[in-house]
Amino acid sequence: MTPFRVGLLGHGTVGGALHELIDARADAIEATTGMRPEISGVLTRSRGEFADIVERSDLVVELIGGLEPAREYILHAMRAGRHVVTANKQVLAEHGEELYEAAREAGVQLRFEAAVGGVVPVIRVIHETLAAAHIDRVHGIVNGTTNFILTEMTRTGMGYAEALAQAQELGFAEADPSDDVSGRDAAAKMAIIARLAFNARVTIDEVAYEGIERITADDIEYAKELGLSLKLLGTAERLDGGVSVRVHPAFLYGSHPLAAVNGSFNAVTIESPAITEITLSGPGAGGSQTASAVLGDVISAMIPPTTLPAPAVETPLVPDVRSAFYLSLEVADEPGVLAQVAEILGLQGVSVKSVVQKGLGEDARLAMVVHPVLESRFMAAVHLIGQLPFLRSAPRPIRVIEETFEE
Amino acid sequence: MTPFRVGLLGHGTVGGALHELIDARADAIEATTGMRPEISGVLTRSRGEFADIVERSDLVVELIGGLEPAREYILHAMRAGRHVVTANKQVLAEHGEELYEAAREAGVQLRFEAAVGGVVPVIRVIHETLAAAHIDRVHGIVNGTTNFILTEMTRTGMGYAEALAQAQELGFAEADPSDDVSGRDAAAKMAIIARLAFNARVTIDEVAYEGIERITADDIEYAKELGLSLKLLGTAERLDGGVSVRVHPAFLYGSHPLAAVNGSFNAVTIESPAITEITLSGPGAGGSQTASAVLGDVISAMIPPTTLPAPAVETPLVPDVRSAFYLSLEVADEPGVLAQVAEILGLQGVSVKSVVQKGLGEDARLAMVVHPVLESRFMAAVHLIGQLPFLRSAPRPIRVIEETFEE
DSSP: OEEEEEEEEOOSHHHHHHHHHHHHHHHHHHHHHSEEEEEEEEEOSSSOOHHHHHHTOSEEEEOOOSSTTHHHHHHHHHHTTOEEEEOOHHHHHHHHHHHHHHHHHHTOOEEOGGGSSTTOOHHHIIIIITTTOOOOEEEEEOOHHHHHHHHHHHHHOOOHHHHHHHHHHTTSSOSSOHHHHTSHHHHHHHHHHHHHHHOBOOOGGGOEEOOSTTOOHHHHHHHHHTTEEEEEEEEEEEETTEEEEEEEEEEEETTSTTTTOOTTEEEEEEEETTTEEEEEEEEOOOHHHHHHHHHHHHHHHHSSOOSSOOOOBOOOBOOOOEEEEEEEEEEEOOTTHHHHHHHHHHHTTOOEEEEEEEEETTEEEEEEEEEEEEHHHHHHHHHHHTTOTTBOSOOEEEEEEOOOOOO | OEEEEEEEEOOSHHHHHHHHHHHHHHHHHHHHHSEEEEEEEEEOSSSOOHHHHHHTOSEEEEOOOSSTTHHHHHHHHHHTTOEEEEOOHHHHHHHHHHHHHHHHHHTOOEEOGGGSSTTOOHHHIIIIITTTOOOOEEEEEOOHHHHHHHHHHHHHOOOHHHHHHHHHHTTSSOSSOHHHHTSHHHHHHHHHHHHHHHOBOOOGGGOEEOOSTTOOHHHHHHHHHTTEEEEEEEEEEEETTEEEEEEEEEEEETTSTTTTOOTTEEEEEEEETTTEEEEEEEEOOOHHHHHHHHHHHHHHHHSSOOSSOOOOBOOOBOOOOEEEEEEEEEEEOOTTHHHHHHHHHHHTTOOEEEEEEEEETTEEEEEEEEEEEEHHHHHHHHHHHTTOTTBOSOOEEEEEEOOOOOO
């Protein structure tokens, strides 16, 4: 077993989740990379010694946040020949050039997917998928707290203060929410995105930003009348031979890909002539989401991203699965039809969720949705129903996907 | 200048677009990678010689499609030590294990982002971003032709045959559409996705698939009444210690992230406990989109995906940008108010798109949206409006994003 030693700076929510995730996935990672990740040291306020942890690590994960000592630690680790993965948007938005330059000089990797967009892989997509593309514009909802607040204001009609208090209660906003609600957090992320997308030196000081503190329930109500939805929107675009990077509340028409991104979700739309646009969406930063993004970066630093699937493991194919179904039946419009159909379904253990019946002259159409059931059971019922004398055409089942996502 | 020689097998729509894209982006790619991509040979039915092209290439792009001679060419090129990039879903869904194994033995890269999901980077996200994640399920709309047809049927109420004919006319369906409408194309893509997501050996023969040929306008109409939207859905999921991979028409509730994916777009939702889910969407395969995905793979094969932005190029920040605005004004409800506001806007060159006025006892609220205008002009008008004597509170402007996307 070849170990891959990961030093951890900071052990809060994300650090703790990363520690657990590495333990849980070490076998799988070893199978893919040939190396087994292990935590070689942890630095917190009360324990660990920085120089010692660097000494004993192949890669350092910086999860302290803020400017100092994060900047100093990252520089020191890289100059000592260690790869660095960070989730620290502030230090990248402020000191990015210095850090990128130091990584280049030291010949080490500096990865930072977790600094932007929660689990949404915007850095990787810009950097790799679109490596050859000329990107014109990136629009992003890159702050989950403000999107949660605006979504609640829109959904319930409540005012800003009330929605903020609720977000704080539910853990979607911090006790001091100013970095989020002022737009500054989003501005830092848009600065990092603009640097990558346009290869332009943009720091947070050059990003104009406005927050959501002035938004009223009335604004949202009136906007609804105009068919608009309100988001805190980051924009980075090429314009007149230069670039513009800004964050501000903005109304979007319903057809915009970001208009339906609700709750604490983040989403980014990347526009380029060759591809039209790509939209990426997913949960904003939470402990386990951020840890997952960090670990993706750690693995990419361990080995160049693999181009191949690992050798396959024998896995049985499951032949029969549960699904809800829609079933449409054209039948003669006579008494007892629904009863006979229902009886067959009942005997096969199929439970009906909803039915619509419509007369069509002498015939009728029954359209129903049934609760999830093993496909084989449902198809057996459909086969029997297909033999009923009053049926006017073959029954037509279509699967229904039941689950919806929490946002 | 270090050249990076790309041999091109096939020169149809995608090959032609790739050739153009490489020419257009060679400078940018050289700046990032230190190597300059150049087409070292092209094989078509009428010109070129395969062995000769392999000899003169560092990497071979296979765009012939189908099983043979594509399989043989890919194997031969890899055994000769060449990296391969392919957009060929058939050969991967049928002979994937053999090809992956050959790449491993030869120590070369085999990349195939363009084979699945158009420009949506599903392979890269599963392989890299989620390298450490335990993926539970992937849902995908991975065939643009069928999604276009179903969207048109839903939008207009037309029948399947008519919608297919229209898709053919507009170039969204081929003259022989059977591979698409039968679900077989989507099945091949889901087999490739399942292989990567679950590390399970899945070939297209093991994917159960149904197409959209039996779907009627009535099905869609009835489903609308039940609040459902109809998609040709690919599903790959872990189930009972095994996996299930299937493609079939399915109704989705409106809250499902794939329910709103319309037209020829592709989208994929990847579910994993650590991240909840990520949704990726973008245009389905078109010549330039596929070429862009291929080129992203070519660049990743040239150098391990870069972790750092290239040194920054001096780029001016544009201080003043055009935007549409929403403006909310609380005013005294007296004659001439709207006229004075309109006059100020007009003098600054601001053109009003829509206005809503509402009485609130002695006061009134004016909410308006104006056409795009330079921010400085609009803010100058807002400043002047803010000084009008009948204003009850400070004017509150919010930007409006005007553009909507063609799907």
